[in-house]
Amino acid sequence: MPNPHAATPARTKRAGAQLSPDAIIEASLRIAARGSADAFTVRRLGEELSADPTAIYRHFRDKDELLLSVADRTLGEVLDGIPGGLDWKGRLRALAAGSLRVALKYPAVASAMASRTTRRTNEFRIVELILGAVMEAGLSGQDAAVHYRMVGDSLLAHVGQRAAYLLFDPDVRAGDESSWNREYRRVDATAFPNITRLSSQLAEVTDDQIFEARVESLIAAIERKAEAVREA
Amino acid sequence: MPNPHAATPARTKRAGAQLSPDAIIEASLRIAARGSADAFTVRRLGEELSADPTAIYRHFRDKDELLLSVADRTLGEVLDGIPGGLDWKGRLRALAAGSLRVALKYPAVASAMASRTTRRTNEFRIVELILGAVMEAGLSGQDAAVHYRMVGDSLLAHVGQRAAYLLFDPDVRAGDESSWNREYRRVDATAFPNITRLSSQLAEVTDDQIFEARVESLIAAIERKAEAVREA
DNA sequence: ACCTGAACACCGTTCAAGT
């Protein structure tokens, strides 16, 4: 692409900030925040930075390493939204709500991280927070470790699942979204009596209801285990 | 590509079965069962069928429609593995174990379906099964619908998360896998006392322990809700 | 020391041409 300012040596292709890891991470966050309207690709990142798409390889080994850095930034946003002075249940609920909010804000990042670990500072802080909560609830040792993993993996899987959904193209999403009011309304009543009886209620369930039920079931599981340990 | 048998008109490019939706679905399952060793792509499907990659577009609108058909087949495998004569908890446990087994057998399918719905027969049968279980537990109406969705979405998310992990290339997986024994062992003990104290236990938790804890927490949530309804 | 841009090995999908 010819540069229209090539005759003015002081004006390089990028007039603004220097290309740096931080600048690349921030450009990635801007692209990811545009949701499905703008795919998070190396070429798009080049456009956003007004640089050649391959310029990022001077600052990150590959796209995966960039993804982990970007993801850890979004975990920072989650942590910033958790108020102090909450008990363990309040902290877990705030973490869950914040994780979902941030995941839906940067769907490409949350979707890609659903089975991953950033192995970076903000993830350490979140692990520390969840471990602190399950220990405050009364768990220790292996029980604390297992219940931490259950909470962490469940949250990651759920918010990743919700985020991935936002990235599908409109046709796919429309087909999936309408299924409770189309295919599931037309099943054979003799073969599928339960679906037939509950078809209206199934169509009415909201994502937020499901999320709340899942979070509360995690909290209840921790509480139940803590009680069992106390009684033993 | 020139056909070496072009001089023998009776020998077409494909010597075997006719190209049909079923043949394409079965080829897809064979490819998916090879795991990360063989990406589930249109071109690979062409090779597996000894046909041109674009031949599948005569039988399926696009790759997504094929994916939904293939996924529904794998749900049939899940159902085939659930024995009769179980109570509601036994049926849910068998469904969970079967879902995981089949998801790990066809990781590309399970990973792609984590946020999706097939809207096809075998999915109807699984929904019917879960609804039957939560109703046998004592739930009805909206409670049954919400708890069905919680179970269905949780299973889908968890097995999709596990399946996606299998598809990452070895470098990525090795990095994630070793994090409990590398980065999490080296965190600052003052800033992260809980991680430091539990680092050994965290590294020892197995995926199966986490899965079992999650499944049991879903069952407990249904049981608790049913008790609350009975008391009200 | 960092950026550019051509190139490579991939994707899913369309469409004119074959049979």
Place this chain on the structure above:
DNA sequence: ACCTGAACACCGTTCAAGT
């Protein structure tokens, strides 16, 4: 009626060449 194969608009990444 179905299949082929060139082509298109994409991916992430490498590497020789520039500055």
